Amino acid sequence: MQLVGEKGYLEMIDLMYVLAQPTAAPIGLSDLLFGISGLVGGAVGAWLTLWFLSNQSIGKAQKEAQDIIDRAKSEGETLRKQLELDSRNEQAARRETFEKEVESSRNEQKEVERRLTKREDNLDRKLDTLTTKEKYLVDLDNKIKSREGQVNKREGELTDLIAKHEKVLDETEAEKKQVLLRISGMSEDEARKEALKAVERECQHEAGQIVQRITDRAEEEAKENSQKITLMAIQRYASEHVSDSTVSAIAIPSDDMKGRVIGREGRNIRAFEKATGVDVIVDDTPGVVVVSCFDPVRRAIAAEALQKLLDDGRIHPARIEEIVEQITKETQQRIIKLGKDACIEANIQGLHPRIAEMMGRLHYRMSYGQNILRHSIEVSYLCQTIADELGLDGEMARRCGFLHDIGKAMDHEIEGGHPAIGMDFCKKFGEKEAVLNAIGGHHNDIPSTTPYTPIVMAADAISGARPGARRETLEKYVKRLEQLEGIATSHKGVNTAYAIQAGREVRVIVDPDNIDDSTCAYIARDIAKRVSEEMTFPGEIKVTVMREMRTVEFAR
Known part of the structure; x- marks a missing residue:
């Protein structure tokens, strides 16, 4: 096809050249027709040649374009997979770093909480000692x-x-x-x-x-x-032994649920902590998620909400907010009911609803494992018994004892000690001066102006010191006795020391040859001071130093 086209093209050129030359003789009709046909054939051959060449170029270009597109897609897919892998690795590294920082912050917060609790207990003990003195x-x-x-x-x-x-x-x-x-x-x-x-x-x-x-x-x-x-007073009121626990540990059906609790990139656990105001600790402990918070009411709400979310199985931010709001309303209603029931049980009449509500919050507050609401009811009965024996108003004494620890329901929200907080709170709702003085002075923070304040102090000490009121493990109990005896025997001139009455008294026997009576008084004060500074214990510890001189002679 290409050769025909080229031949026709050449013939057309020759014809045009001949026609252009001056001729001596005239041209015939046959020669003219032959020239025209050659011209037409050459044109058709040229057009077919150009069309064939253009089709081949277009096909080749399309094939090359398709190859380029396929290579680009392959390289793009490879690059996408590499970027996804790098992104996952970077995300995993960031999550690990974040979890380490969160764990470190939680450990620091736990340490601060432990120190604050110990400091509060030391202050309570010192206040009790000063009150007794x-x-x-x-x-x-x-x-x-x-x-x-x-x-x-x-x-x-x-x-x-x-x-x-x-x-x-x-x-x-x-x-x-x-x-x-x-x-x-x-x-x-x-x-x-x-x-x-x-x-x-x-x-x-x-x-x-x-x-x-x-x-x-x-x-x-x-x-x-x-x-x-x-x-x-103790015999006439027999209360139950302590059985409540302050540990908020939530059992989970499997460790896979920990991932659902945390959520994608930690969004579930962040939403839960923001809605409840608590810290959720998810560690390597199998089958347990721990809820930590200073406020016992918020801790109770968070524990109940988390348990309900685990039972339901639907854990996402919107569901978390819905459940927390529902549990908060139910807990508030429960607190109000607990306060009313406690007023009825203690036979307290004419109490303002806000005061009764705060008393219901004490159900979630513990002190050495002792429920503060049950402790308040117990103190109210003891105060009435003591007041009746002394010929005072038993109803007023019962009211003073019932409200003496109401400040502990708010001491996580308001600065200051719970006696002053409780006294200011009850003063807003028109409580009598005798009740206010008993609340504010039961730890000897203010002078006693009525006989009901020392009655509340005595009943408070009886309730905290009676057997079974506060829980302590055997290991801690033995360690406390050993520490008490060790402090006593560390003084020069002490022969031996015995911790008795469940560690509430230590009797120290000194060497009578080297220690005189005045030195005995110094040793007793020094031991009591060291025990107050170095040990953690409820109530008070009595230190008794004994010196005995025996002289034996035989008459023969």
Whole structure:
């Protein structure tokens, strides 16, 4: 085809050249037709040649374009897979770094929480110790004033007796006095002074014996009466032993659920912590997710909400917000009901609804494993029993004891100690001055203005110290006793020490040859100070230092 086209093309050129030349002879019709046909054939051949060549170029170009597109797609797919792999690796590295930082922050927060709890317990113990000391000093001051009155009365009697003796001597023995004066060589004034001194010494000795005898009898009767009232109050109220736990650990059906709790890139756990205000700890412990928070009510809401989400299986941010809101409303209703039930159980009438609600929040607060709401009800009964024995208003005492720890329901939200917080809160709702003083002064933060405040202090100590009120493991119990005895025996001159009464008293026996009575008092104070600073314990610990001297001789 290509050759034909080229031949026709050449013939057409030759024809055009011939036609262009001047001819001597005329051209015939046949030659003209032959030239035209050659011209037409050449044109057709040229067109076919060009069309064939153009089709071949277009096909080849299309094939090359398709190859380029296929190679581009293959390279693009490879590049996409490489980018996805790099992105996943980078995401995994960032997640690991984030989890390490979160774990470190949680550990630091746990340590801070532990230190704050220990500091709070130390402050409570110091307040209890100061309260007891102040009460002892007040009693001692009252005894001293009573003794001063008795001594003054006795001095008046002695003055009258001396005057009578002087009168008798002046009337009946004037002559004898003159004889004695002449014999002794003393003047009358000097003799009178000597006689008065002798009588005064004799009367002072007798008065001292009387005062000591009266003081001993008063102390014995006071001790017997206080023990009687305390034992009767404890016997008349028998409460349950502590059984609640403060650990908020949520059991999960399988470890796969931990991934669902965390969510994609941690969105579920972040949404849950934001909605509840708690920390969710997901570690390597099998089958457990831990909820941590200072506020016991928020911790309870979070634990219940997380358990419901695990049971439901649908865990995503929108569902989390819905469940948390629902559990919060249910918990608020439960708190109100618990407060009303506690008021009914303690027989407290006319209490403001806000105060009753705050008392219901104490159901979620623990102290050494002791439920504060149950502790408040127990203290209210003990206060009534003690007040009845003392002839005071039992209803007022019961109200003071019931509300004494109400500040603990708000001490996570308001700065300050729970006595001052509770007193300010109840003052807003019109509680009486006796109740406010009992709330604010049951840890001796403010002076007692009514007899109900020391009653609440005594009932609070009884409730916290009774057997079974607060829980302690055997290992911690033994360790505390060993530490107590170790502090006592570390002093020079101490032979041995014994921790008794479940660690509430330590008896120290010293070497009588090297330790005198004044040193015993110093050792007792030093041991008590070290125990307060170095140990963590509920209530108070009594330190008794004993020194005994025995001298044995044989008569033969």
